Amino acid sequence: MSMKDGTLKHAFILGAFCLGFGVMLAITDQVTAKDIAARALEDKVNSLSQVIPASIHDNNPVNDSIAMQDAHGKELTVYRATKDGKVTGVAYEIHGSGYAGDIKLMLGVDAEGKVLGVRVLAHKETPGLGDKIEEKKGDWILRFAGLSLGNPLPEKWKVKKDGGQFDQFAGATITPRGVVKAVHEGLDFFAANRAKITEVN
Amino acid sequence: MSTPYKTIARDGLWDNNGVFSMLLGMCPTMAMTTTATNGLGMGLATAVVMAASSLLVALFRNQITQEVRIPVYILIVAAMVTLVDLCMNAWMHELYKVLGLFIPLIVSNCLPLARLEAFAAKEPVLPSFLDGLFMGIGFTIALTVIGAVREIFGAGTLFADASLLMGPAFKFMEMRLMSADMGVLMMILPPGGFLVTGFLVVAKRMIDLKAGKAIQMGGAHSVAA
Numbered sequence: 001m002s003m004k005d006g007t008l009k010h011a012f013i014l015g016a017f018c019l020g021f022g023v024m025l026a027i028t029d030q031v032t033a034k035d036i037a038a039r040a041l042e043d044k045v046n047s048l049s050q051v052i053p054a055s056i057h058d059n060n061p062v063n064d065s066i067a068m069q070d071a072h073g074k075e076l077t078v079y080r081a082t083k084d085g086k087v088t089g090v091a092y093e094i095h096g097s098g099y100a101g102d103i104k105l106m107l108g109v110d111a112e113g114k115v116l117g118v119r120v121l122a123h124k125e126t127p128g129l130g131d132k133i134e135e136k137k138g139d140w141i142l143r144f145a146g147l148s149l150g151n152p153l154p155e156k157w158k159v160k161k162d163g164g165q166f167d168q169f170a171g172a173t174i175t176p177r178g179v180v181k182a183v184h185e186g187l188d189f190f191a192a193n194r195a196k197i198t199e200v201n
Numbered sequence: 202m203s204t205p206y207k208t209i210a211r212d213g214l215w216d217n218n219g220v221f222s223m224l225l226g227m228c229p230t231m232a233m234t235t236t237a238t239n240g241l242g243m244g245l246a247t248a249v250v251m252a253a254s255s256l257l258v259a260l261f262r263n264q265i266t267q268e269v270r271i272p273v274y275i276l277i278v279a280a281m282v283t284l285v286d287l288c289m290n291a292w293m294h295e296l297y298k299v300l301g302l303f304i305p306l307i308v309s310n311c312l313p314l315a316r317l318e319a320f321a322a323k324e325p326v327l328p329s330f331l332d333g334l335f336m337g338i339g340f341t342i343a344l345t346v347i348g349a350v351r352e353i354f355g356a357g358t359l360f361a362d363a364s365l366l367m368g369p370a371f372k373f374m375e376m377r378l379m380s381a382d383m384g385v386l387m388m389i390l391p392p393g394g395f396l397v398t399g400f401l402v403v404a405k406r407m408i409d410l411k412a413g414k415a416i417q418m419g420g421a422h423s424v425a426a
Contacts, residue, residue, distance in 0.1 A: 006268075014269045017261075021280040028287050035291035042294075124302065129235065129389065131302075136365060170386050 043121070048079055048091050050135075051108025051117040056088040057081035068196070070189055078197055087198040089116055090190070096182030099174040100124040103133070107186040111198055118144045118183055123175075130175035140167065140176070149187045157184045204320075204328055213335025216414075219312045220343035220398070221405040226312035230344060231394040233303055236356070238363045240348030241341060243303045246285065248337025251313045253281045255333025258321040265322070274317045275308075282307050299365050312340060343401075350397045353378055355388030 041062075048061050061079040070076045081089040089110045096103040103123040108116035118141055120134050132138035143166070158164025159177050168176045190197065219225050226247075233243040254277045258265070265273050286304045289297040307313070316336050321329035353359055357379035364372040387393050 010266055010269045013264065013266055014272055017265075017273050017276055021276055025280055025283055025287075028284055032287045032291035036287070039290065039294045126232075126235070137362065171390055 047106040047119050047121055048108075050119050051091050051106050052079075052081045052089050053116065056083060056110070058083050061091060066197070068193065071185065071192070076189075080197070082200070085200060087111055087200060090197050091116075092186070092189075093121065094182045094186035094189075096178035098123055098125050098178045099130050099172065100126065103175070103178055103182065105179065105182055105186075107183060109187065109190045112148070113187065113190055113194065114146055114148045115144045115183065115187070117142075118179075120179075125175045126172065129169065129172040132169050132172070133175055133179055140169070141179070144183055147183075149184075149191055157181075204324065204332075206328070206331060209328060209331050210335045213332065213337075213339040214342065215339070218339045218343055218405070219316075219336050220340060220347075221402050223312075223315070224402070225315050226310040226340060227398075229303070229306050229310050230347065230398060231391060232306065234344055234348040234351055234394055234397075235389050236352040236358070236362070237345050237349035237360045238366050239303070240344030240346075241363075242300045242366050243306070244337070244341025244344040246300055246304050247307050247310060247313070247340055248334060249285055250278065250281045250307050251316060251333040251337040251340075252330055253285075253333070254278045254313055255316060255321040256326060256330040257281070258317045259324060259326045259329030262322050270318070270322065271314075274314055278313050278317070279308050296366070299362075312336065347394070347397050347401060350401070351388045351393050354385050355393060356384045 045062055052061055059080075059082045061081045064080045064082065065077045066080065068076050068078055076092055078090050078092045080087050081091070089108060091106055091108040094105050094107045096105065101124045103125065104121040106119050106121055108118070110116050120141065123131070123133065125131050125133070133141055135141050152165050155163070156165045157180060159166045159168040159173060159180055161168055161173050162177065164180065166176060166180050213219075217223060220227075220230055229243055229247070234240045254274075257277050258274060261273075282304060286301070289304070290301065313333075316333060320332045324332070349359055352361065357377060359376040359378055360371075360374040363374040364370075385393075388397070
């Protein structure tokens with residue numbers, strides 16, 4: 001067999017494996033896509049119910065959403081909780097930059113601009129160190145409830161290491177720093193768009 | 202040519218253990234052993250991927266030519282990892298929320314690749330599957346032990362959050378051995394990983410020496426002969 005034939009043969013074998021496994025993955029993706037989307041929606045309903053207490057609304061916030069743009073011009077879906085036709089609270093996704101990429105959080109704010117709650121949706125922080133921002137691994141994330149732009153004062157909206165009032169974790173400062181900043185920016189967004197967010201249509 | 206099953210099992214679990222003898226897969230070993238539970242989760246996910254990819258490589262061992270074997274092996278491992286990732290996300294969502302973080306890291310583990318090259322490429326399907334499985338279980342044991350030592354000294358707990366990984370029935374495994382203040386933070390940080398792994402490798406070799414066994418020095422090529 002000449003050198004050229006050999007190269008062709010190897011290329012063919014490699015190509016065949018790529019094709020075969022490509023098809024297999026495409027099929028798996030097709031089969032699982034619906035279930036994965038359903039799980040993602042369940043997670044969303046779940047996280048919404050954690051940041052918006054059931055007592056303050058009589059609608060389903062997942063179905064009452066408005067599309068907005070955040071400070072960076074990115075698309076943002078704001079879920080609204082209403083009671084007797086009045087907006088009592090809203091929830092939307094906020095993003096912090098952590099130690100290993102983006103941290104996705106859900107922030108709930110009441111009509112007065114006070115934090116109802118914050119929960120982590122997705123992150124890639126180091127297991128055992130940065131993942132204490134998850135509610136099930138620690139109660140750190142709960143301490144945001146009730147805070148607002150003026151409480152604490154703007155210069156205290158930082159981790160202790162930076163002179164603020166929020167604890168960092170042993171071995172992980174970047175993660176909580178990113179979360180604190182994201183929550184603060186999330187409240188800024190609410191303050192800047194308050195009229196539009198709470199407007200009843 | 203076929204290796205007896207007993208040798209395969211003993212090799213994977215102890216004699217030729219992926220971490221303690223061959224010193225392979227150090228990246229996930231260091232990164233994922235901050236707690237025993239993390240080590241266990243990473244180990245189990247790796248074992249599934251190793252068993253599946255060993256089986257596939259053995260199945261196609263006569264079609265995969267010498268020249269393209271490495272890309273094909275990587276393709277197979279990556280495909281298996283993606284497959285496990287998608288299926289777990291869809292049908293084992295609770296487990297996925299805990300393990301999902303680790304799964305993509307398996308591709309960067311050289312232990313599966315080493316076993317494909319050293320074993321599955323030459324042996325029939327069933328022994329290859331068992332080799333992948335037992336190497337994976339051996340890897341799981343190693344990661345769990347390293348994780349347990351680091352967790353005990355670093356955080357004072359053992360198997361913290363095990364119920365998140367395996368369900369509420371395993372809540373009993375979660376133990377607090379010392380107060381959190383007594384933990385040595387360094388053990389959870391990267392240096393602790395190197396120290397604990399090093400000491401455990403020494404311990405394993407001392408046990409082997411006492412038993413009069415020749416020490417199997419590292420090397421992906423040391424197939425059971």
